[in-house]
Amino acid sequence: MLFAVNLQVLYAGVKKDSTSKTEAKKMRVVTSIVPLSFFVKQIGGEHVDVTVMVPPGANPHTYDPTPGQMTALGDAGMFVKAGSGIEFELDWMKKFTALNPHMVVCDASRDYRSRTMQGHGGDHVHEKIDPHFWLSPQNGILIANNIERCLATLDPQHKIEYAENRRMLEVKLGELSVEITQKLEGMKNRAFMVFHPAWGYFADEFNLKQIAAEKEGKELTPKTMQQVIGQAKKYDIKVVFVSPTFSSLQAETIAREIGGVIQPVDPLSGDYIDNLRQAAEAFVASMQ
């Protein structure tokens, strides 16, 4: 539950515009989470019409698609999934594909190099693949490639346009990567603490150390709490990053204990590039 909880979406993206008849010529694409829709929009441009499935504040307790979303799904030619094991997809993909068997499912994470989840450095032997692969510029390029390929296969007519769009996006992402690397240059303290370990790929790309409070998405035990606090003190951490709309009670408790503060960083923003830039700035500020 703790994981699916932080899949947030721009609700506006779901609204009616995606279902109205006049845009019938456009290809209907449904994505599971918001960041993926950013890529589809960028690459598909005017030829696609994107709908996001996950409603705001999605929680299986309340997740309940509207008929509008479902018709979008029914009309969709393509579904872009993260494919990295995010819970929402584990829970609902089967139902979605069962309801629209003709829909092409595009795996945005094809060929990516997965990393395993690092908890807070505890003694766990069993590790699981970290699903938050979209949160690094390099993986962003990979996603762009995957989506371009899917769109091109399904709609060869606009193939060239898609390739061009992808190339432009790639450039931007490359610039972003360089920009962030520069910002981080010369930093001695390279550890930041997040509550939910979503920023592992980001940390890997920029040679940072992500310390996660939450262990495998499970409720914190007193011992875990003790260890996390110990680690925060060891790395002299004063900021605990949280997803902006996630219950921050546990993070607040840790922050109180270390005399620090909590600060939101958004792993699911639709404004992909700016969001990564802002996150990087926030991490940098916290490590100074």
Added chain:
Amino acid sequence: MNHEIVTLNDVSVSIGGTKILEKLSLKVFEKEFFGIVGPNGGGKTTLLRVILGLQKPTAGKVKVFGRDPAISRKRIGYVPQRLFFDRDFPITVSETVLMGRISSRGLFRGYGNEDKVMARHALETVGMAGLEKRQVGGLSGGELQRLLIARALVGQPELLLLDEPTASIDPEMKTSIYDLLDSLVKSMTIIMVTHDTGAISQHVSRVACLNCRLGMHEHGSITKEELSGMYHYPVDIVKHKGED
């Protein structure tokens, strides 16, 4: 002894479409021992509930102590015919009797020592001394009935409404309860619903018969001395004991 304690004026009650009481008028005076008889389903319990204000009449006026029943409630003691309660509810006999003192105490005030003495005394009166700590859910039928009587007495009401108080009470206790009522009526007004024809003839000063079909009188020991013209069809008033 001419104060009107209870005055009903053309009172009608219907529940869910069926008429239970129709245009009933009735006066009960101070320090009367007023009996109500009538066949099962005649509306006796309903009549008592009207006097208590628990049942709103569909038409007509009810005055108790010259005022609205809801206002006069604190001055009334009531023995219901049946208690609908949860057998598992954790409450003892003495706590239940103390409920009878609730109208004498305001909010913020627990029951005092005086209340407890009175409760013990009331329990003794109905022969329940020694059962104070028992759970109400475990009482026998007769024990529960005695408890209800004690609860009504302990509040020292000015008007006592009894709905078949001696049903399932053993003969010995029955006699002493009637003796008690005879002595109480010197200081309060009593209205009693009963099917106990013996008690009617021995203890009650006036009787109203609710919805009596003719057959009823043959068996009962009620002698129909006087049928008061002031009451409409379904109520017969029969006077007893030559009083008044």
Added chain:
Amino acid sequence: MNHEIVTLNDVSVSIGGTKILEKLSLKVFEKEFFGIVGPNGGGKTTLLRVILGLQKPTAGKVKVFGRDPAISRKRIGYVPQRLFFDRDFPITVSETVLMGRISSRGLFRGYGNEDKVMARHALETVGMAGLEKRQVGGLSGGELQRLLIARALVGQPELLLLDEPTASIDPEMKTSIYDLLDSLVKSMTIIMVTHDTGAISQHVSRVACLNCRLGMHEHGSITKEELSGMYHYPVDIVKHKGED
């Protein structure tokens, strides 16, 4: 008439530490009209529940029709003293009476036409014809009691257990119920708990007094003709009507 229908042998019952019945022995024979009297809390209801197997005795043996009470249940009709039920429960009078036929029907079989005729007849017998469609929660005290009697009768039991069947029943119906019981006892065995001393002397063939304190006999009309030596202290058996 010498079949033992109910046999209790040194039966003791205690609930939550208090002894209710102690070493009670009792025999009731075929086609007897057996009365049980005794003060409130004497254990009469408990005794009936023991015979029905609803209350397990702490010690001693119980046989009904020569077998375990739980097995013989289907042959017994029972009028409980009180019904603990939910007033809001949606059930009508006729549905409740039909419950009395449940032991005659197996699973997978609804009530038949025959059952319905018998139910209507039983309701007529207790003067409840016309109230078939009424909700049980809305019945008056006496109407409910009549319903319980009808429910016990409709199953045509071989043994009828009545726990104060005439409490809160009006005098007219009371008489006709006793008349009915008098005719029924020709074909079945009846055990009746009652505080109605008049009924004891007129209708019952043998009486057991449970936990009687001495005072009891003075008021009641029971003449203590014979005290059977075979019963231990708390039970007195008094014979009536010169039968047997």
Added chain:
Amino acid sequence: MIEIFRYEFMQNAVLAALLASLACGIIGSYVVVRKIGFISGGIAHAAFGGIGIGYYLGINPLLGLIPFSLFSALGIGLLSKKTKVAEDTAIGAFWAAGMAVGVLFIGLSPGYVPNLFSYLFGSILTVPRSDLLMIAGLDLFIVLVVFACYKEFLAISFDEEYAEASGVPTMLLYLLQLCLIALTVVVLVRVVGIVMVIALLTIPPAIARYFSRNLLVMMVLSSFFCAFFTLSGLWMSYIFDVASGAMIILTAAVTFMIVAAGKKLSGNN
């Protein structure tokens, strides 16, 4: 409007609504007259413990769902009857204990654990064809059992002691009744989600009760109400493009309040 039925999901949703209504109407009537509205939540959350254990043991968690919910139903029944605890307390205890067991076993399971809660939540718009068959089967089973034991269920619900004294195997039938409830809850929870099950087992029978005081009629009426609410809720959720489940529940709740208020005002007591 008609166009929407081109979509399989909508056809399935309508069929699911109709099939679920039958089970909800029948079982909901028992739930309401027994005053155990709590039980749907209780059984669903108690079953969560089974899912957690199943996951920990490496069994398909869904396999544990039905047996564990039946086990919870039996546990609730035995706890409340054998040790004289009120049903609602027994349900609350199982509710909490089931959740706790689930959370603990998830904690003990190595690695990142999927959201087991999601096994308990569904949406009427995503019901696959196979699930329709499952509800149809459940409907059939419920109708058969209730048909066979109608008079016994009525007797034990109203006056258990008399039923016992008449030789009816009350304990057995009571447990059977709880198991029927449990089955309905798990199956419908999978299909339409826990919130809708709580609502559909409570509101339609409560409304039906205003119109009939006969249990059988209540069952029929509340099945109809249930179907009406789900269908009109679906329709409105299409019109306003809002979440279907929420709209269905809201339709039911608003109707309930209106009927209750209307009966209160028109009634003469």
Added chain:
Amino acid sequence: MIEIFRYEFMQNAVLAALLASLACGIIGSYVVVRKIGFISGGIAHAAFGGIGIGYYLGINPLLGLIPFSLFSALGIGLLSKKTKVAEDTAIGAFWAAGMAVGVLFIGLSPGYVPNLFSYLFGSILTVPRSDLLMIAGLDLFIVLVVFACYKEFLAISFDEEYAEASGVPTMLLYLLQLCLIALTVVVLVRVVGIVMVIALLTIPPAIARYFSRNLLVMMVLSSFFCAFFTLSGLWMSYIFDVASGAMIILTAAVTFMIVAAGKKLSGNN
């Protein structure tokens, strides 16, 4: 072991456990004897509707929490008394309707929406000092009101009609009682989470009932049991390194089952 108490979160957890136990013991006893174990879930989820509306209107959702839960309590009370619906049905209706309203308003709100459900999941390890003050205040308020109205609350819970006939303002007191329950539920849900509230309002009073059949003693005993379960659960969750809430509930549930079984075996009926 002692070292863990250096941490403020553990000190707060222990204090929260002790303070919550008082409220849970007193209010839980009423909940259990009235057989409305359902109500904690009902009010919490009904209040969720308030959060949704608050969010939609741009008010701090938490501000809507207490008024909306009080409003739900009053609604449940009025619905059940005025229109003669069983309490559990009224609770179920509000439960579902509240959730539905919440979901709908979240859907209507433009832009990002926080996961409002997280308001229902607190953890005893995350209680800030300020919340301790809030529970202490609640405790004080509850103790005062219950002290003032103890005999009235007893009377209306046991025999409402007689209380009415004695001139006690039963409706008012009943609503007051529901409001106390609602306050307890919202405050404790914030602090320890919905699942623990369901458990703590049900299990300790149910155990206490085995030992005393006096409501006041039940309240005292269940406060003690509650404190014992929370503290020993906390301790065990530290020792075994498992989730605290789940461990507390499990301690309580297991104790309950043992006591129930023990009473059953030793009891003579």
